Amino acid sequence: MPTALITGITGQDGLYLAELLLGKGYEVHGLIRGQNNPRTELVEKLVPDVTLHTGDLLDISSLMRALRKSQPDEVYNLGAISFVAYSWENAAVTSDVTGKGVLSMLEAVRLHAGDDLSSVRFYQASSSEMFGKVQQVPQTEETLLWPRSPYGVAKVFGHYMTINYRESYGMHASSGILFNHESPRRGPEFVTRKISQAVARISLGMQKDLSLGNLDARRDWGFAGDYVEAMWLMLQQDEADDYVIGTGETHSIREFLDLAFRHIGIDDWSSYVKQDPRFMRPAEVDLLISDPAKAKEKLGWEPKVSFQQLVTMMVESDIEAARAGW
Template sequence: MPSALITGITGQDGLYLSELLLAKGYDVHGLIRGQNNPKLDLVHELLPDVQLHTGDLTDMSSLIRALRVSQPDEVYNLGAISFVAYSWENAALTTDVTGKGVLTMLEAVRLHAGDDPASVRFYQASSSEMFGKVQETPQRESTLLWPRSPYGVAKVFGHYMTINYRESYGMHASSGILFNHESPRRGPEFVTRKISQAVARIKLGLQDDVTLGNLDSRRDWGFAGDYVEAMWRMLQQDTADDFVIATGETHSIREFLDIAFRHVGIDDWASYVKQDPRFMRPAEVDLLIGDATKANEVLGWKPTVTFPQLVAMMVDADLEAQRAGW
């Protein structure tokens, strides 16, 4: 039975990845930060077979302890402060966790692996936010990185540190440059879930409107459940590498609103949506669209959920949750 250690197991990717690995017969371990983590009960409920270990990406000793106990064949580093807007308000903390935390995890894995650095396969969750002020469209693995947020800058550091450890020590370390991926498990602070939750509440008469920022920014949105499959496939390759994971389609916030409101029978949403400059980014990323040709050719990976299906899935889940009083 192979063993895997997942940091960031309480996030949407961590939950989907854990389910995938458990279905494949893995012994799954998760790193969880703090004894009062608000998502601890959710992990216990959804993933009773996962063994949890307390640790922190800024504390190497806790990472080494988790590695010794779990003895993983694969490490998936999904842990990060991942809300982009928050990173401007807390740039130093974002840097420590999302950037330097990658280095701490890589070094812990390297020390744990000892004389055989490639014996533990490592996955780093890189991000399309690294492209920022995009230098070519679509974006691929060779596209120049030009991050436009402290979060993006921290992700670039972690991305290049992963490459450096692969080239310097021979570690089997891969990065997945994942474009936006959503699900009903996405946190309500993210715009897609903010919209799906608001649309459900508006439909049910529980809310009058929703306030958003830039409605014209465009993203390449996929389903998180599809994207964790790509993570696993990367670590099954004989040679570690970096891969863009994306749908190859771009959609605006307005398109997301169109589909979400139409799904509940509302064709004209103008009176339900307000804009506020407070939700505008200091430096906006206007257009992201990925070229996942390499992932398709090398990993045999393709997305299975379309954009309209993703939006409908999220709205339906929030309708059910609101009706149940969650």
């Protein structure tokens, strides 16, 4: 039975990945930060067979302790401060956790593995936000990185540090450059979930409108449940490498709104949506679209859930939650 350790297990990716690995017969361990973590209960409810350990990406001794207790064959480093808007308000903390936290985890794995570095395979959650002011359309593994937020900069640090450990120490360390991926488990602070929750509440007469920032920003949106399979596939390869993971399609916030409101029978949503300058980014990322050809060729990976199916799934889930009073 293979064993995996997942940092960031309380997030949508961590939950879907834990379910995937448990279904494949893995023994799964998760790292939880802090006492009385409010999302611990969610992990215990959705994936009760996961063994949880307390640790912090900024405390290498706690990471070493978690590695010693779990003895993983695979480590998935998903832990980060991942809300882009927050990163401008707390750039230093974001840099420490999202950037230096990767270094801490890599070093902990290196020290834990000792002379047998091939015994532990490492996955780093890189991000399409690293492309920022895009220099090539669509974006591939070779596209120049030009991040436009403290979050993106921190992700670039972690991405290159992963490459450096792979090249310096021969670690089986891979990075997945994941484009935007959403689900009903997405945090309510993210724009897609903010829309799906608001649309659900509007359909039930519980909310009148919602406020958003740039409606013309375009993203390559996929389903998080599909993307965690790509993470697993990367660590099953003989050679570690970096892969762009996305749908190869781009859609605007307006298109997301179109589908979400249309699902509840509203064709013209203009009276329900207000633009608020408070939600505008200081430096916008206007267009992200992936070229996942390498992942398709080498991993045999392709997304299964379409953009329309994703939006419908999220709105339906939030309608059910609102009716249940969650």
